[in-house]
Amino acid sequence: MPSLPCPAGARAPRPSRLALALVLAFASPALLAQQAAVPADPAAKPADAARPASAAKPGNLTLDTVQITGGQRSEVDARRLSTAPKTVIGRDEINQFGDSNVGDVLRRLPGVTLGGPPGRPGGDVRMRGLGNGYTMVLINGERIPPGFSIDTLSPEQIERIEIMKAPTAEFGTRAIAGVINIVLREALNLSSTEVKLETSVEHGRFSPRASLTRNDRFGDGNAYNFSTSVFHSDQLTETSTRTQTFDTASGALLADRNETARSIGERQGLHLGSRVQWRLAGGDQFVLMPFLFALRGTTDTRSQLTQPLGTAPYATSHTDGDNSDANGRISAQWQHRLNDDGARLQLDLSLGGSENRNKAARDEFGANGSQSRTLDTDNRSTDRTINNKGKVSLPLESGHSLVAGWEVERAKRGQTKTSVENGVSQLAGFGTETDSTIRTLAGWAQDEWEFSPAWSAYAGLRWEQIATTSRTAGSQSDNTSSVWSPLFHVAWKPDESTRDQVRLSLTRSYKAPQLGQLSGLPTLSVRPNDPSNADSVGNPDLKPELATGIDLAYEHYIGRRGVTSIGFFQRRITDLIRSVTSFGSVPWSDTPRWFTRPENVGDAVTRGIELEARASTDELWTGATPVNLKASVSFYRSHVDGIPGPDNRLDQQPKAQGSLSADGKVAGLPLTLGSGVTWTPVTVVQTSPTQESRSGTKIGVDVFGVWAFTPASQLRLAASNVSGRDYLSGGSIVAASGITQTTSTTQRTNPVVSVRWELKI
Template sequence: MKTSRSLSPIYMALAAASLAVVPQAWSGHIQGIIKDEKSQQPLQGALISIEELNLQLQSNRDGRFFFPEIEAGEYTLVAHYLGGSTYKERVAVATDGVTHTQIQLSGDGLEHIQVVGQHGALSNSLNRQRASDNLVSILSADALGNFPDTNISEALQRVPGLSIERDQGEGRFIRVRGLAPDYNAVSMNGARLPSPESDRRAVALDVLPADLLQSVEVSKTLTPDMDADSLGGSIEVKSLSAFDRDDTHINISAEASHDELTQNINPKLAASYSDIFNDVFGVTVAASWYNRDFGSDNVETGGDWAFDDTSLLEVAEQRDYEINRERLGIGVNFDFRPNENNDLYLRTLYSAFVDNETRNGNEVSWDEGVSEGVTGTVEATRSLKSREETQKIGSLVFGGQSRLDKWTVDYQASWSRATADKPRNIAGAEFESEFDDVLFENSQIPKLIAPDRFYNASEYELKEIEIAESSAEDTIASVQFDLTKNGLITDMPFAVKFGAKYTARTKENSENIWIYEDFEDQGVNGEQLLMTAYSGAESDYNLGRLGPSIMAAPVWNLVNSLNPDNAVDEIESTINDFTIDEDITAAYLMGHVDIDKLRILAGVRFEHTSLQTFGTGFNEEEDDFIANNTERDYEHWLPSIHANYKFSENTVFRASWGNSIVRPTFSQLAPGFLIEVDDDEIEASFGNPDLKALESTNWDLSIEHYMGGVGVISAGAFYKEIKHFIYETDLGGYDKYANFDTAQTFINGDDADITGVELAYVQDFVFLPEAWRGLIFTGNVTWSDSNAQIAWLDDGVQSRNIPLPSQSDITANASLGYENAYVSFNLSAAYKSEYLIEVNELDDANFDIYQDAHTQWDFVAKGYLTNTVTIYLKGINLTDEPLYAYTGRSNYNAQYEEYGRTIQLGIQFINM
């Protein structure tokens, strides 16, 4: 990367920080804790300052704060917390001693600071956001109960600039500032989380129950001490700690939910317990279990339209899903504080997500495409897919902090593993037939109109059964340390920090495929081939008529009676197996200096990546398997600078310039390949282990004003200039693929860029008459615009511009809440505009597939029966918003899927 012209201010700040490590005549320390006066709960994110020295820091997650190396004397200690009164006290610092203080903060005009409920959740988040050096958005654990979110992904859709990608209506992947999930990084307790998915880096956060977390922090700008592998944002999940609370804490909830589409009742249980022993040892145990039976109805074309003089539909498929998902999450955490200068912790996580899915499908393909309302002859395929997938994530994180005389040392070692296992499953059992006089109505939600025999199981004959099994494993081990020193340059506070991190990651994928066909040659004939031998009841399908379902049991009976050795698909069972080793060595140096109200933070991070891939390809022309192993190294220097100017305690201006990277996904790097020959045409498909990492230069500006009580109004702008954008294309006929008719792979493209604006407004209304003081409003909107270029070969290199895939121009959230001592209500909405899913035809934008705009409304009502017992009612997807994707224009279906509403009723006990 070319960065020399931009480095001079960084070098100046680093030089200043380095010069500041000159020994000074410091002699004492101040240590303290800040709590809510009434509840005695610790307050995180409070601004603590020493007036005479212009030193300021924030209290950590357990309310503690540390001022090292303070010259002996008397000072004024000031504490400020949104929603609380400003606190001042005089403290005396002795030579070679530690001054201890405990701040009891009361509410500003209120009985006490509200540290629970909607007010408490917002107060916690906004205080931490205000105190941060970089641009962050924070969601506290208390906020989760204010929304009907069952996993971390769904909880994060409430954060400014964030939206989610759903699977079967449930939140799964996170998009930050409209950018695809693979462009964002996810860590838990400081350790990068591996992905159970075999082909990607993005972590499906529906694997993690929301009940296990303490907070989620989304950093939209990166400082040098953070991993650099993020374009949209870095998501840090923090699990529960006993020291987050002041005393024994118990939280138990039980819930039943009703699924409108299937009429199923589903149970959920969650519990957490934490306690502190002798003020030095803390234990937290949390568990969550949720078992959900539900379904969805789907109709899709996959973009198979022909757009000439008229619009002709070529393929349509109806799908009926029956789904069971079971989630189990367990976390056991330990904290040990042997003395006032040392903290140790052990964080553990076990999460299991079992997904059972049965899909009955009905696909029709017209000989020639037909217009709406026009009949034609179709080839019809009735199909069954039935599989169970278990995804697990396990994590161990051990670390600590030691506060020495002049330095603070943080250290951590972690190990995490994610697995995804699909035991032998029916990947496809297909029955085929042919019919005349079939038409469709409604190009957005195609409804098939067919003769009665179309729905008769005896009209269909078994053609093929595909059996599959697969497993994927992603293991990450890392070790890191950080050293920090605080001090003064003349009268200017400073800090210098440096550290290193080593991460070893291994991604493995294994797949086996069996294809059963030519059944008559294996003694299967007559009625055994008719679908009547496998059919069950009529499918419960709300988008038209689907016909009789196909049962899994008789399919398995047939498969188990046949010789599997004759059905092995050796090619597909080999080329999709791979191992990818990725080792990352990182080091950084950074420093900040406070010049009156301005803080300048600057530094540089270095990351060296060592990549090895192991896989196998198949060349049909040579009828042989070929090992394809690669090895390469690359490195990045990533400087950044952040400026933070406080017009007052409540008004903050931020500006930053920095660099980040995103490494290719594992499917893009996969070394397997397939070369096929058909009528003298050579076709190939393969991954590309030689891909460069995406590089981004990022500019951010923002201003935040924190209002009385709990409130903020903020505005920000960002611009990202991206190099080595990765996209899929056909290289057939070009360069070393000149003899290929098709060579489908991934390559680095031209530059891309994204520009955006973020606005947010949060306000409690404590200034209104008493009856209205419980109102709380939150709202945010992000506008962004991206531009990327893709290219293809057609009488020379041709190109066109597209938006970045999965990037919405508008993301918005809003909620209106009310709470008092007896009840709490919250109505919320999450919106994202349409975004590009897939480029079907490189040279024709009419075939680009977009997901349509989506708005989801949710509602929560709570009644406080006692100080410890709460009942609640939650409504999810109140307007029955479907998923809709279209081809080129919004009236041409690519996919339509509906899920229905979900109602949850529960009871919760929390000791106070």
């Protein structure tokens, strides 16, 4: 880890000031000079000392105790009063940049990045730079449904986002990198209607969107919330890919291929979400939460391939794609008061289902225009899920709060894959259908203990078992894994006259194999099979990745809304899962083919340092114009045993990432302006002794302006991905056959400009 020098003759800064200095250095050197002279806020008071030790703490570990009413004060308090490390993002920040999908909101949050090119939705959500599967994403405390893409959620449907850098027993421990819990809109005891009409334009293509949110009361103390949005998306994707093949021994170039592709994609979608809340006799409560999402999309892709050296497999290609996705879930929750001392019982039941279909027809043509190859693929999947969970909360004496619960889930998936090349089925002798069942059992208990105004601790234990059965072509494979996860969190306030605190977490977490990684039904490459376009197939014998972790952080609170923090984390992982590319005989083909297969390859370690600062200038300097400043920067290191360095890192993990934003109202005008930037440097990963992957620098620059005509009506103008940088990606593989193949893809990205009218009735 790099050292942080201190100038000669100067005292080493406090950790909180050091974090603020490092992070806000991106914003303004003048801020740093004045920050050192900022006096302690005389209005700050030790709020914790005035709160009884046994009182419920807002923003703590259980969903039903979280009551965020909006505004930065409540969100900062929720963070400060939680024993486990937690950050709460409220509606003000969610709506700040006028994003059209929740993915754009997430990528600006500290320590969170998205895969894929900048300015485009659809990338997997990553915390601490770790790739798909290491971050547990929840919606209302439940794992996201199979096949559900998080970027399809509309920000208008979200009440708040909770980020937990270390797992807890209640939410689950499939969270080596951390937990992101997206809480949908809540029913409030007020009547309001919000309407938003928007259109965005990217490279001359328009994408309109409209949303409606309604909140009202009915009966005696009952309330409901209803939100819906519809959208149409029209996007152009342009890529250029160069593939080179070398003789490994001599380095001689054997083949050089360049392909340019132009794809037009259109999507139409509908979201419906609601929360209906009944207050029952005796303080009980019943909540019903239905959710529905539907999407339909088409793509038209045309490419040209030139190969000055070697024989080209085709000269041009044309691919028509058609996909549809429907996802629905209904959840019910009953909260029952057991006694007058605060003991409660909560029962949850949810039913969900989804259907997904992807069809593609690809035609390839030779240089003379004659058709050389046709390929038709059709992939369909249906998922059905039932989940039951419950918990009992018992406030005890001496500041203890004991919570215990269970979870039972059964998910069933049916999947069909067909691939017909030149009129011949490629899977005819292997099988095209698979049925899978996943059964999850979990039991957990946690005790949160506030034994003095300066100390609070949390101890938890969770046991979870996942059993998977998959049937393909008359064969059956079974996989069962179970994990015990002890968890410990402690928060210490060194000085009771301030709100500063130190956090320590010791945890055990894991990453379960995904269903597709266990399935024996292969996915065939749509392009001519080679090392860069390999088939993929699962491995039913995979074991889960286990991780032991430590998190240590120092937080310094400034005034009512500001906070700076510096933190360190480490995870030691065993049974790491990696996809390995090989060439050989496969059951689904009469000839050897290139294919990738996940395997447990060994152990790994990842560690990092994270810096964050949030402050308002009027709380830093008396009389300053209020400007909200948010910044973060993180540095990551990792290595995988058994793979040569120097880039033997965990998949997709960059060495660093950062973000910076500023916004505020213009004095004398009903105008709010803001801007933000996110940054991820070049990432090179040696995934195996013979394979390497690479992705280029990602810089996202966003700006917005909001003009308020009345308190209930305003116009928003925003631009995202202003820099419009090309996105680079690629990799290389050294094959046992004596060749080395490298690929390099450049994808053009464009600025996106949007205009939105927002009305409250």
